[in-house]
Amino acid sequence: MSAGKQASLRRQLIVRMLAMMLPLFILLWVIAYFSSQYFINAAFDRSLIRRTYALADRVEVLQGQVQVDLPVAARELLVFDQEDLLFHSVVNPAGQVIDGEQDMPPLPAYQRIRPGQLILYDGVKDGERVRVAVFALSLKGTSARGTALVEVGETLSHRSAMADRATLAIVAPMLLMTLTAALAIAYGVGRGLEPLSRLRDRLSARKAFDLSPVPLEETPAELRPFLDEINSLLQRLSEAVESQSRFVADAAHQLRTPIAGIRAQAEAALASARQEDARHALERIAQSSETMGTLVQKLLILARVDAAENTLRLVRLDGVEVVREVAREWVPQALAKGVEIGFETRDSEAWVMGDAQLLHEMLSNLIDNALRYGGTRIGLMVHRSGHEVAWRVVDNGPGIPEAQRTAVFAPFHRLSGSVDGAGLGLTIVQRIAQLHGAQVRLQAGEGGVGLAVDVIFPAAPA
Structure with missing residues (x-):
């Protein structure tokens, strides 16, 4: 990712915190909206119910006929509202409208009303949504029989407007609080990241070769x-x-x-x-x-x-074939010096993860050291045991004293009295072994004579 497209930590923190607040704000807005709708509808429904009962109180039966005794003042009060259209209807047991509107919204088909029961339902009148309360007035005990229906309805403009105003009254402070919180978050994140800015300034002020530890004082x-x-x-x-x-x-x-x-x-x-x-x-x-x-x-x-450490790619190799091939290459030089070189293994194959060229170089250094400082016989062996594969190069020369077996891996280290060689052979061997996750061990040869060098590899997975 280029420097221009790298995401700012400050921006990420602010965006993520605001992203968590946005769903919360939306949820609170939805809760506030539906809560206000519920309570306002409940208040208007109670008013509608009172008007219905008030109208039902004006229904009377005279000589078997249902009539409505509604004074002019009461009738005006029943239909008066500054924002909504109010309407009513009284239906006798025969289904005839004796007062009010002729085309009241019908009761939903799934609802049945019993005598003495009041039902609220939504409907449509003249293309406008309305709310209707219907009361089944029982005429029992009068000279008439059956049930009269008393209906009072109103449009929803007033209650919708009040719900919107109530929602706005709740949401506006919430929005203001959200914006205030966003500014507080941006300010807090900026202040919280100041230690990073100070750390950047301290690091940028350093000289190129200043590798001293970074001070930990005043750091979070x-x-x-x-x-x-x-x-x-x-x-x-x-x-x-x-x-x-x-x-x-x-x-x-x-x-x-x-x-x-x-x-x-x-x-x-x-x-x-x-x-x-x-x-x-x-x-x-x-x-x-x-x-x-x-x-x-x-x-x-x-x-x-040393350069291969960053580019090394290990592949699955048969250690038996690698050692056999290197031993075959060194046979002519060994014979020219009168040294016997041999190879033996008890395993037909011993797989390791490695770089063939580097492993060839490592084994060649061990054989070269044995030719320079060893005796008259060099043995190469490969042995697999459990999750390990061991390569061994053993000679019958003077060997290395136990006290010096650690020091010989240092660059340019030579044994006392030795002037031949560059003093880098075992250093190269150890570096290559480390790149392969292997260990190099030095010990006395067979019968305490000479030197045996073991390189222990982790076995390659099947």
Whole structure:
């Protein structure tokens, strides 16, 4: 992701918190709307019921006929409303309208009304939604029989307007509170992220090679794990830089010696008048050149191994075939030096995860060391045991004293009295083993004679 498209942590926090508040606001608005609708409808329904009962009180029976004794003032009061249209109807037991509207909205088909019962229902009159209360007035005890229906209805304009005003009265403060909370969240998030800004300023003010730990004072607890990891990384980086500096200094020192020797021998050969002295000087130059060439080669291999850490891709390899192939390549050199080299294994295959080229280089270094410092016999073995695969290179030479078996893995370390080699062979072996998750162990050879080098790999999954 490019720098211009990277999401801001501050923006993410604000957006996520507001995103959580928005559904809550909508839910509260819905609750407020339906609650106001419910209570306002209940209030208007009570008023409608009172008007219905009031009209029912004006119904009387004279000589078996149902009549409505409704004074003009009462009739005007019944139909008076500033916003809604009010209407009524009184129906005798024969189904005839004796007072009021002729076309009242019919009672829903699924409802049945019993004498003495009052029902509220919604309907449509003249294309407008209305609310109707119908009361079944029993005529029992009078000179008439049956039940008269008393109906009072009204349009819904007033109650809808009041519900909207009530909802607005609730939602407006809620919206204001939400906006205030959003501003408070934005301000709080900004203040909460100030430690990150201060940390950024401290890091940007550092010099390029300042690898000292980042101070943990005045940092929030949430940043401590993050800073601990940064300090751990800086410590490892500091150790790597220091190790690399020592290695470069040691490499420069190691290269300076053969170069100085070559120069001295070349000057001696030029100054000598005798052919024998010149030939001897040239032989020393050739020997020093070979030593320097070996050292340079080892340094290049070590640099390649270090660089492979970031690009290494391990594949499934048969360790038996890898060791057998490397042993076959070194047979001519071993025979030329009068050294017997052999290979044995009890397993037909021993799979490991590795890089074939690096494993070839590691095993070649072990064989090269055995040829240089070993005796007259070198043995290569492969053994699989449970979840491990072991490679062994053993010789019958002088071996390595137990007290020095850890130190020999350091770059340019040589045993006492040893001048041959570059002192990098076991360093390369250990670095390659570490890249493969393997361990290198040094111990005495068979019968306590010579040196046995074991490289223990985790077995590759089937």
